[in-house]
Amino acid sequence: MNNYDVIVVGSGLLGLSTAYHAQKSGARVLVIDRGSVAYEASSRATGYLSLRADDPDEAPLAGMAEKLWDTLDEELGYPTEWTQKGRLWVAFSDKQVEELKGTYKAFTRADFGFELIDADACRKLIPILSPETRAGLYTPRSGHANPQRVSQAFAWAFQDHGGTILEHTPVYSVIEEAGKVKGVKTKSGDLYAERVVLCAGGYNAKLLEPFGVLFPVATVRLEALVTTPLPPMYEVGFIGLNGLSIRQTRRGNLHANGGPHEWVDVDADSEPNKPNTPIVRNLVRRMIEAFPVAKGAQLLRTWAGVLDITRDQKTIIHRFDHPEGLLVAAGAGHGFGMAPAIGIAMSELTLNGATNAPIKGLGLERFSTLSPNWKAEKQWHAGSYNT
């Protein structure tokens, strides 16, 4: 009854994507979560595919994800609202133009096409851009989807293949015997599997502590909002150098994310508290500065999520030799778009011990000299507040 081939801890997008692919490959998979499906990072994501053109280790995985997105609706059988019209970074001041040029330089290290464009070209892509627009950095690749739909699509598709999701069930530890994983200890008793995949965001660190692993992830609370629906205006993913990302949803709402960011702790027993703060008013102000037409809309809904940032802001995909059968994955604040690829990589690593997905350089080895005090040193410890 309580035996599975694979137990995935965490029902966020990474966990669900991993579970979906493993179940589809024939394994019996359980996804377990202390809270509800996709209620932390996955419900707060902007919904962009981040082409990590500045990072030679991540760029190939992002490229793999890009191809998967094209057919994801058909693959899963549920709508994701994927739109591939590119992404546009926009500068609104001379200072931001300089930053944009720096970003451009970093992005040319990979072979995704990026170009610096002038204000008029920016307005061809987003006609509602402010008159203050100075310049943009555009890539026709990349795109965006509805994060809640995507998470739910993976969850339902996983269940359609016979997978099981257990919500509201805290996991306290990974059970190990003689160097091998045996399962997990939960609030509702022990559950057994010879392979356990940790996709629990910041809580990964706590589950890995007993194995002497310093897992370099910090959790941060971020806020998001949507306006009432507006007529269709643009389709690219907008990133303002004034500090917020805005996409227009298929329904017409403007959906925005941005700082500041409060670093938090997570525990085993409950979904972290995710309150909004008055800072949503500053987000609104920035949205109006970028898109003056937003003045004509209403603020409809705000919410917050927690997401996980790794020490080097790069994805972690790792399979442990000791104990055998233990694996871990973490996004790094931009895991959403890469999740379809990460799920395949994790599923293959879990079931076969190897994968053809381009995950070189994404293991934990790169942190071998990490200071145990890294969070405090970086001011990423709980309670620290960054704008």
Place this chain on the structure above:
Amino acid sequence: MSGKRIVIVGASRLGCEFALAARAAGHEVALVDEHPQELKNMSFDAPYFYGSGLPASLSDETAAFDNVLSSNEPLLECVENEVDVKVGVVAWGAFHNAANSQHIGTPKVGVVSREGNELLEYDALVLATGSRDFVPSFKGWELPGVLGGKAATKLLVSYQCFNGSNCLVLGTTSLAVEFARAARERGLDIAGFVEPTSAFRAGQADEAWAREQGIPIHFESVILEASGTDKVSSATVVRLDGEDDKSEVTCDTICVAIAELPNIELPAAMGCGLEFAEAIPAWVPILDANFQTTVPDVYWVSTFNDVDDQVARALAAIDGDESRSAVQQKRTAEGTNPAEYINLWVSKLSETGGTGVILCQCETVTRGEFLDLQPPRYLKSGLRHPHDAVTGGDVGPKISQDLLKRMTRVGMGHCQGKRCRDEAAILLSQRFGVPLKDIKPGSYRFPVRPIDMALIAAEDDDYHTREKWPHWMHEEVVPESVAGSAQR
């Protein structure tokens, strides 16, 4: 004496009573009330179900202010007693230090008026947010002329601005009779009462009044359909016991006065713990013996709290006087077993009206599409949809409305579920056999009313916020807009 800063949300009878008592005790009191609302904001059907047939004369704001104030005597008394009365002001959010949000400083309420927004710091926050209409769907319920009993009474008595002249009333509750009496006093006609049981719910005296007035009472009946081209012109009433026994009732207004439910958006969204009160039936804030919610210094006073001296008790707690004996919290709603009454309406309307009736007006989703968990029509069709709304394994809630709204968008429209969330939960309960208390309600979010972007935008975007915001990984700065100037 040095008074505390008390902010009261809601100039209801209880809100005003609290304000006066707190002033008398020497506190500094601000009383915030969203009425008179702007006409366009009323179209979001909050706090009441105004429907789409609002009179254009409501746009005369001077008249609206005069009428709303002059019809609220306790509020005028508050003005005279130096309560800082803020009318036409929405308390859109409230903020306090809590887990994962440690930089708020002094607790504060976000308020927004026609001019802009500000944050009011408080020592105690009293939520007297009143109740709202429960209006289940039926064919034609989106037509101008359909509105809730609370909305109808408010428009008639407070705004003194009402479009209809011949009103069919659904339900025979005290609210239904209150509206009917107010309407008759103003010379309007009541085309009838529609009641699914064989008893007049408000009681014999009110039933006798209705008969004396010559108002037809359709017992053991529900509405099948509201008809009209651009406005309600008639209603089809169907008997539940007879076979296909329908009658047409001529009317220009359909007042739905089946039940009222507590307004909990603000306490829910600010993180007050909730519990399900079977007697109402609705989610309400968990309260201690002094009506304090689980958030410190936040109190909830309500006619749904079945205690006479709640104002005195809560005020004593704010004053630090804990001498009063503990009181058992009881929740009540008008009449016997309102839960059964609400359930009866929803199930009979569903049985007679079928699955094709629009459940979610904002997103145009039918009952059938919702219960089958269909994606919305603007997404491409032909994809699968899950066939079972029940989740959660053997622990936790059995159905999550949040999960369903992600798929169907029911509850995600501009009314934010104010029209549909309760009926949606009841329909789920009836369809999947899960008790209402096991249906996790959709999250409540700030702002509790949609707010013009230009009004909610921060004016106090200080230098640090402005310059440091985009570089959030690197430096620690608490912006003034979060902490307030005192915390810097």
